[in-house]
Amino acid sequence: MFLDFMSEVEGLLTAALDRCGLKVDEGVNHLALEFSPHADIASSVSFRLAPLLKKSPALIAKEIYQALPKERRHVDRAELVGPYINFFMSCSFLHMVLEQALADDCWTGRQRQNVIVEHTSANPDGPLHVGHIRNSVIGDTLVRILRRAGCTVDAQYYVNDMGRQEAMVVVGCDHFQLDGSKADHAIAKVYIAANKLMEESDEAKARIKAEADLVIRRYEAGDPQIEAKIKSAIRYAIGGIEETLHRMNIRHDSYHWESEFVRSGSVAEIVGDLEKTGLTEWEDGAYQLDLSAHGFEKKMVLRRADGTSLYITRDLAYHKWKAANSDRAVDILGADHKLVSGQLRAALRLLNIREPEVVIFEFVSLPTGSMSTRRGKFISADELLDQVEKQAFEEVSVRRPDESEDFRRDVARQVAVGAVRYDVVKVSADKATTFDWRQALDFEKLSAPFIQYSLARACSILRKGEETEATREAKHLDPGLLTGENEVALLKKIAEFDMVIDRAARELKPHQLATYARELAEAFNLFYRYSPVLDAPEDLRSARLALVRAAGNALRVTLETLGIPALETM
RNA sequence: GGGCGCGUGGCCUAGUCAGGAUAAGGCGGCAGCCUCCUAAGCUGUAGAUCGGGGGUUCGAAUCCCUCCGCGCCCGCCA
Numbered sequence: 001m002f003l004d005f006m007s008e009v010e011g012l013l014t015a016a017l018d019r020c021g022l023k024v025d026e027g028v029n030h031l032a033l034e035f036s037p038h039a040d041i042a043s044s045v046s047f048r049l050a051p052l053l054k055k056s057p058a059l060i061a062k063e064i065y066q067a068l069p070k071e072r073r074h075v076d077r078a079e080l081v082g083p084y085i086n087f088f089m090s091c092s093f094l095h096m097v098l099e100q101a102l103a104d105d106c107w108t109g110r111q112r113q114n115v116i117v118e119h120t121s122a123n124p125d126g127p128l129h130v131g132h133i134r135n136s137v138i139g140d141t142l143v144r145i146l147r148r149a150g151c152t153v154d155a156q157y158y159v160n161d162m163g164r165q166e167a168m169v170v171v172g173c174d175h176f177q178l179d180g181s182k183a184d185h186a187i188a189k190v191y192i193a194a195n196k197l198m199e200e201s202d203e204a205k206a207r208i209k210a211e212a213d214l215v216i217r218r219y220e221a222g223d224p225q226i227e228a229k230i231k232s233a234i235r236y237a238i239g240g241i242e243e244t245l246h247r248m249n250i251r252h253d254s255y256h257w258e259s260e261f262v263r264s265g266s267v268a269e270i271v272g273d274l275e276k277t278g279l280t281e282w283e284d285g286a287y288q289l290d291l292s293a294h295g296f297e298k299k300m301v302l303r304r305a306d307g308t309s310l311y312i313t314r315d316l317a318y319h320k321w322k323a324a325n326s327d328r329a330v331d332i333l334g335a336d337h338k339l340v341s342g343q344l345r346a347a348l349r350l351l352n353i354r355e356p357e358v359v360i361f362e363f364v365s366l367p368t369g370s371m372s373t374r375r376g377k378f379i380s381a382d383e384l385l386d387q388v389e390k391q392a393f394e395e396v397s398v399r400r401p402d403e404s405e406d407f408r409r410d411v412a413r414q415v416a417v418g419a420v421r422y423d424v425v426k427v428s429a430d431k432a433t434t435f436d437w438r439q440a441l442d443f444e445k446l447s448a449p450f451i452q453y454s455l456a457r458a459c460s461i462l463r464k465g466e467e468t469e470a471t472r473e474a475k476h477l478d479p480g481l482l483t484g485e486n487e488v489a490l491l492k493k494i495a496e497f498d499m500v501i502d503r504a505a506r507e508l509k510p511h512q513l514a515t516y517a518r519e520l521a522e523a524f525n526l527f528y529r530y531s532p533v534l535d536a537p538e539d540l541r542s543a544r545l546a547l548v549r550a551a552g553n554a555l556r557v558t559l560e561t562l563g564i565p566a567l568e569t570m
Numbered sequence: 571g572g573g574c575g576c577g578u579g580g581c582c583u584a585g586u587c588a589g590g591a592u593a594a595g596g597c598g599g600c601a602g603c604c605u606c607c608u609a610a611g612c613u614g615u616a617g618a619u620c621g622g623g624g625g626u627u628c629g630a631a632u633c634c635c636u637c638c639g640c641g642c643c644c645g646c647c648a
Contacts, residue, residue: 028588036591044590050628057628084591123648163648286646297572297644304646311648335642338574362575363642370641395610415610427583430575432641439582439597446583446596449610461607507587515584518595525611534607548607570610 001097001106001495003502005074009033009041009087012075016067017045022060024048039079039086040492046083057083089492095479097495101550107557109149109502113327117143118356120245120252120332121158123165124237126188128244129378130435131334131364131371137424137563138361139332140250141510144561146330149505154326157252158318161234161259163311165374167215168194169233170226171208182382184240187233192376220262220308244381248417249563261317267309270317270351271302277350294346298339312340319344320353329356330508335363335432359508362432379435381420389416391441392449396570414565418448421563426514446518448564454521454528455559458552459568461533465545481543486527490547493523494554501561510562517558524551 013031017024024030024045036042046061053060065080076090100106119139122132143155160166172190175197179186198205218226238255245251261267271287274280279290280302287303302313322329333341338360345355363370371378393412400408423440427433443449482491500516503509533544559566 030588032588032590034588034590038591042591047590047628082591160648165648284646288646295573301646306646308646310646315648335575337643337648339643340648342574360575360642365641392610399608399610431583432576433582436582442597443610444596445610447610453608453610457608457611464607511584515595518584522595528607529612532607569608 001100001497002499005089005093005495006033006041006499008072008074009043012068012072012078012087013043013045013064013085015069016064019067020063022049022053022064036084036086038081038084040089042084042086044084046085061085089495091480094482094488094491094495097491098479098482098546098550101494101553102546104553107148107497107553109498109505111146111150111502111505113151114325115146115151115153115328115330116156116322116326117146117153117330118156118158118322118332119143120241120250121160122241123160123163123373124184124187124234124241125165125169125191126237126373127182127184128241128381129371129373130381130384131378133248133381133384133420134361134364134424134429134433135332135334136245136248136250137421138359138429138510140248140563141421141425141513141561142330142332142359142505142508144563145501145504145510145513148501148557148561151328151505154253155251157238157255158315159234159238159255159257160311161230161257162216162219162262162309162314163258164212164216165191166230166234167212167219168208169237170215170229171211173229173233174211178236182240182243183236184238184244185380185382187237187240188373188376192374195374216308217306219259222263244385247385248381248421249565256318256321258311258314258318261314261321262309266317266320267314270320271313273351274302274347279350289347291343291346294349296339296343296346298343300343300347312344315344316347319348319356320351322356323348323354329354331356331358333358333360335360357508359429361429364433364435366435384440385416385420387437388419388440389413392416392419392443395443400570411567411570414567415443415449415452415570418452418559418562418564419443422448422451422514422517425510425562426518428509428511448562449570451517451521451555451559452564452567452570454524455552455555456567456570457528458524458548458555461528461548462545462552465534465541465548477546478539478543479546481540482547484531486523486530487544487547490523490527490551493520494550497554497558513558513562517555517562520551520554520558524555527551 010031032043032045032048034042034044046057046064049060050057061083062080065078065085068078074090074093076088079086117139120132120136122128128136143153146153169187169191172194176190176193178190194208198208215226219230274289281288285305286301288299288301290299300312301310303309319329331341341358348355365371366379389412392415393408396408396411426446496516500513504512531544533541533548536544556566
């Protein structure tokens with residue numbers, strides 16, 4: 001929709017520049033297109049040409065303006081305002097938007113790549129906390145955005161089964177009993193307890209560390225007894241983690257365990273490949289890769305002194321596999337992984353393996369400081385969801401006191417999922433945040449319920465409007481009646497959907513969709529407030545009803561792409 | 571100490587990558603709107619040295635330099 005309008009504008013401008021014998025350097029946005037309150041899209045390309053032509057921008061803009069081809073489909077008119085050329089959408093374009101938005105096939109884009117998105121990948125040593133879910137929500141939203149853009153996506157969870165953390169879980173299970181709480185929480189308790197044990201004395205610390213080291217060595221060597229222990233602890237923890245993820249509408253398509261890559265020999269193979277670069281050496285007893293030529297002071301350790309592999313070595317093998325099995329590989333990682341992910345990419349570059357696209361998100365901290373599973377200092381995702389759901393239940397009970405408790409519980413659950421997801425996704429990934437209960441429990445304008453509510457309003461109109469409409473014979477729809485300011489603004493906002501998705505999918509910026517969702521809901525609410533539908537004269541009523549259906553589709557698809565339940569009533 | 575990221579009204583954020591026409595929202599404050607399709611909504615109002623300073627440019631929240639503040643990292647952890 002909007003992309004069609006934009007490419008026509010690009011075509012017009014390119015043709016006009018050509019006719020004038022003007023050239024602008026190729027590059028991103030070389031036509032200087034920009035969004036503007038003065039136009040549907042504007043170009044300030046005249047400024048770029050002014051220094052070259054030594055003429056005033058206004059004069060250049062005038063020449064270009066006069067050379068614009070007259071045959072147009074989506075562009076109604078262009079206006080010359082000083083140095084700016086403003087383009088406006090035609091009525092027929094808006095009619096096309098309405099018609100397309102009433103159907104199903106305009107909501108999926110034309111990107112056709114196979115994409116692997118790895119997200120969450122939290123160590124199975126405890127429940128997800130409010131920091132982890134930033135990863136999960138950003139990751140899952142990107143999965144949905146990429147699918148919406150037309151890609152085939154495999155969402156993957158990388159299971160760290162060979163690391164020290166997991167060995168500590170096994171040590172914890174040896175010393176303490178798992179209690180009856182939710183699986184991931186029960187695992188966290190023994191893990192925290194084992195870590196506490198280490199603080200008792202130097203002797204205890206050495207003893208526990210030795211136990212963990214032994215677990216690591218035996219597991220890497222393929223000891224079946226240890227393997228059974230680790231796998232069962234991990235499956236148990238992941239079961240709990242999955243339960244939480246499912247509660248938030250998040251699902252992984254496949255799981256890859258790091259041990260896979262050790263057992264298959266691909267870790268050894270990639271270490272061998274790195275050896276051939278001549279940049280590796282045994283130093284201080286460990287096998288290291290020198291990346292100083294690539295801007296990394298720190299050497300990358302590939303093997304411990306005892307020969308066992310490290311996280312980053314195994315990750316290298318995993319990424320080699322990902323590169324071979326996708327067109328794009330996307331990693332969602334916390335800010336603490338900046339350095340290692342940089343080293344990882346540098347090492348892959350050395351081997352001529354396509355690098356992953358890495359989305360880094362900054363930390364979520366508590367008002368009291370940073371979170372830590374090991375120290376038991378965190379707010380779990382389950383606790384957050386429970387609290388938000390409780391608050392939502394109270395609010396829905398105030399608003400819909402006559403509805404059954406089942407209805408209110410159901411709405412509260414869906415509102416809570418949306419509120420939590422939207423709260424996370426609305427903030428740009430490169431902003432560090434502090435978790436705030438008051439904000440998490442606020443369901444007003446800058447939140448998911450605001451958007452869900454707009455859809456519920458649309459659905460309510462449709463329920464009432466279409467039972468009478470259905471009895472009439474199919475009648476001619478005249479979109480030309482939708483000329484009100486709010487109606488046109490709503491149509492234009494609906495049209496933007498494809499561009500927002502396309503851009504978010506290319507730039508991997510899910511918060512752009514969150515911003516769009518809010519704007520779409522605002523546009524609908526203004527229309528709702530000022531353009532009565534059911535009480536309008538017959539023809540206008542039909543046209544507005546169609547607009548409500550179109551806006552409802554846009555809201556529904558937008559919410560689904562954000563992983564937020566699209567409620568028909570609330 | 572070095573590397574990366576961030577700094578926008580009292581608070582939270584969009585806009586920064588691709589510099590342009592009056593800095594955009596929310597929360598909180600104040601003042602309004604339910605005989606009218608769900609008021610989780612809508613309207614108005616007050617409130618900003620876009621961290622400070624320099625530079626590039628016709629034009630800088632946006633690009634460059636520098637300083638300050640905050641976060642993350644600099645493990646044979648992940």
